[in-house]
Amino acid sequence: MAFKPALIVVDMQNDFCSPQGLTPVSGNGMDLVAPIKQLLSLPGFAMRVTTFSDIPENHKAMAHNHTDAKPLETYVESANPKKGMSHKTVKQLALHKCCIQGTWGAQLVDGLQESDFDLVVRRNANADTWMWSPFNDVHGNEKHDLHSDAVSHHLGDELASKEITHVFCVGTAGDHCVSHTTMDAARAGFKAYVIEDVTRSFDDGEEWPAMKKQLKAKGVEVVMMHGPEVERVRASGVE
Numbered sequence: 001m002a003f004k005p006a007l008i009v010v011d012m013q014n015d016f017c018s019p020q021g022l023t024p025v026s027g028n029g030m031d032l033v034a035p036i037k038q039l040l041s042l043p044g045f046a047m048r049v050t051t052f053s054d055i056p057e058n059h060k061a062m063a064h065n066h067t068d069a070k071p072l073e074t075y076v077e078s079a080n081p082k083k084g085m086s087h088k089t090v091k092q093l094a095l096h097k098c099c100i101q102g103t104w105g106a107q108l109v110d111g112l113q114e115s116d117f118d119l120v121v122r123r124n125a126n127a128d129t130w131m132w133s134p135f136n137d138v139h140g141n142e143k144h145d146l147h148s149d150a151v152s153h154h155l156g157d158e159l160a161s162k163e164i165t166h167v168f169c170v171g172t173a174g175d176h177c178v179s180h181t182t183m184d185a186a187r188a189g190f191k192a193y194v195i196e197d198v199t200r201s202f203d204d205g206e207e208w209p210a211m212k213k214q215l216k217a218k219g220v221e222v223v224m225m226h227g228p229e230v231e232r233v234r235a236s237g238v239e
Helices: 029-040 155-161 174-187 207-217 228-236
Strands: 005-010 047-053 075-079 089-093 119-123 166-172 191-200 221-223
Touching: 005 029, 005 174, 029 166, 029 191, 047 155, 047 174, 119 155, 166 174, 166 228, 174 191, 174 207, 207 221, 221 228
Parallel strands: 005 047, 005 166, 047 119, 166 191, 191 221
Antiparallel strands: 075 089
């Protein structure tokens, strides 16, 4: 099989990574900056992507926009935004307020710059559409079925245009957006990996171990920074 890998750095934003953020991951997400910079420096990656959750204050996924809703306790209904499918709904847990457009919490953490990446993908700017991953919304819709501002790029097409074959995902949070991004990448036909020690989760005790089982079931491999899979990337960049 051909090997042309891409690195996807998921949501390295202040609200998730900084201890002062609104919804910080377990441990210190800032500890990921150094290993991410190491990965970015590997010439074996044919493409480097970063994603942002770019959320308006009035987003319907946020608990504060629903009367008496409690974050991660109350379920809210999400209507399918695809044309002719609004009668189809899914229930999802209302979320904590985070990564609000124009705030410090939504910004990329210190130590990383957008210029470090070949592609910057922003999602969740539409208040009616929630996307754990830049590939699909919670209904499974891709960009062409969504509002124009739901996601900035069709990531699957962008990767395919560069003939990418393998995708390595890192960042925050492992038990949510990193895993969904990786599973959607696998569903789109890419060989997908999560680099576990360059990922932080909200809940290391129960949610992340449970998510690892889901990843395996979807064909995603959970690997380590200095394991053979990333070593293959290092070796592929050596002339």
